[in-house]
Amino acid sequence: MMRFALKLCAALLLVSPASAETVRFATLNAWWLFDDQPPHASWGGQRDDQSWEDALAHVADAVARIDADVLALQEVEDRQAVERLNAVLASRGKGYPHYWVGAGDDPFTGQDVAVLSRFPNLTEPVRSYPAMQEDFHTNNGYPRVAALHKFMRVDLEVEGEPVTVFALHLKSKRGNRITSDGERLAQARMVRRLVRPVLEKGQPKIVVMGDFNDIPGSPALREIRGLNDASWDLSNAAESERMDGEAWTYQYRGNKEQIDHVLLSKFLFDKVASASVVRIDSQASDHDAFAVDIAFSE
Numbered sequence: 001m002m003r004f005a006l007k008l009c010a011a012l013l014l015v016s017p018a019s020a021e022t023v024r025f026a027t028l029n030a031w032w033l034f035d036d037q038p039p040h041a042s043w044g045g046q047r048d049d050q051s052w053e054d055a056l057a058h059v060a061d062a063v064a065r066i067d068a069d070v071l072a073l074q075e076v077e078d079r080q081a082v083e084r085l086n087a088v089l090a091s092r093g094k095g096y097p098h099y100w101v102g103a104g105d106d107p108f109t110g111q112d113v114a115v116l117s118r119f120p121n122l123t124e125p126v127r128s129y130p131a132m133q134e135d136f137h138t139n140n141g142y143p144r145v146a147a148l149h150k151f152m153r154v155d156l157e158v159e160g161e162p163v164t165v166f167a168l169h170l171k172s173k174r175g176n177r178i179t180s181d182g183e184r185l186a187q188a189r190m191v192r193r194l195v196r197p198v199l200e201k202g203q204p205k206i207v208v209m210g211d212f213n214d215i216p217g218s219p220a221l222r223e224i225r226g227l228n229d230a231s232w233d234l235s236n237a238a239e240s241e242r243m244d245g246e247a248w249t250y251q252y253r254g255n256k257e258q259i260d261h262v263l264l265s266k267f268l269f270d271k272v273a274s275a276s277v278v279r280i281d282s283q284a285s286d287h288d289a290f291a292v293d294i295a296f297s298e
Contacts, residue, residue: 022273023158025165026068026291027209027260030059031284032111033085034077040110043077050283060088062284063116066291067094070156072167073114074211076101082114102152102167103128112150113167113210119156126153129194134186138179146171146186153194159296161205163268164198166191168210170220184213188220195224199232199265206265208234211287215257225263235269237262237292244276249288260290271295 032046033055047055063071063085076082079101089095096116104112105128115125132148150169155162168191171184191208198204214220216236226233238247238258248256264272271294278289 021159021297022293022295023070024066024068024291024293025070025072025207025209025262026066026278026289027072027074027167027211027262028062028066028280028289029074029169029211029260029285029287030076030085031286032075033059033073033081034110035081035084040077043109048283054283056085056088058281058284059085060092060094062280062289063089064092064094065280066278066289068116068291069118070158070163070165070207071096071116072165072209073116074150074167074169075111076114077110078112082116086116100125100127100152100154102150104150104152105130105147106149111169113152113169115152115154115165115167117154117156117165119158119163122155122157122162125155128152129190132190132194134190136182136186138182144179144183146183146190148187148190151187151191151194158205161296163205163207166195166206166208166210168208168212170211170213172213184220185223188223191224192226192229195234196226196229196231199226199234203267204232204265205268206234207268208263209261209290211259212261213259215259216261221261232266234263234265237264237269237272237275238290240269240272240275240292242272242274244274247277247290249277249290250286258290260287262290262292264292264294268294 034044036044036052099116101114102112129148134146154165247258249260273293273295275292
């Protein structure tokens with residue numbers, strides 16, 4: 001009997017978090033998921049002359065492959081576009097029972113963010129933060145004002161536990177480089193101001209994910225993670241010892257960079273079962289997806 005008990009204890013100790021029941025959080029830039037109708041019909045042409053139906057099929061292929069329980073999407077046009085995508089997924093038995101689209105106000109692209117979930121929301125999602133503004137200076141020293149055009153919050157009930165998900169898409173490095181670095185850092189300061197109060201309550205389970213358009217260790221990432229203040233910080237899932245493979249998610253002119261991130265509060269980071277990049281067909285997106293599996297119950 002003693003020998004059996006010792007063997008049983010040894011077996012239990014060898015059980016890894018990956019063998020526990022896990023929930024997958026993931027982020028994917030959907031690469032101009034715009035239809036061919038006004039008011040943004042011209043942006044649909046960004047997808048290498050794909051038809052709207054082709055674009056939906058390719059992105060649906062990618063989403064089905066990622067197989068996330070909670071998925072953040074960037075570069076979607078509006079709720080109608082996400083509804084159409086979910087309809088294609090549903091026709092394949094992969095639809096999401098819950099999804100929310102931001103109420104962003106990007107004045108140039110009209111892009112927005114969305115969250116698709118297999119878990120219900122606890123409260124009404126915050127789809128935009130129109131009052132958030134932050135002063136910054138361009139590389140030439142001129143004053144400007146930044147806003148959070150593509151940012152939303154959804155509070156979910158995941159396996160009986162509250163989880164706060166922030167989905168974001170920060171200012172791109174491409175375009176006007178005179179202002180983009182300063183604007184992205186200003187956006188990061190606003191994100192930190194919104195995330196920090198949630199971090200400081202109880203034992204928070206928080207996920208901040210999306211297209212940050214910046215690399216680990218950059219000023220914007222350090223700001224959002226809380227490495228510049230004295231409050232609780234966020235951990236990058238790519239830094240987990242359970243990260244599998246390379247973490248880069250985007251290639252530009254031959255350079256491989258991780259600009260799509262999943263940041264976690266301590267009470268989720270400690271339960272990471274696995275983290276990986278899901279390589280996506282180039283017809284679906286010019287980004288790859290980053291996914292992390294969390295062991296909610298062992």
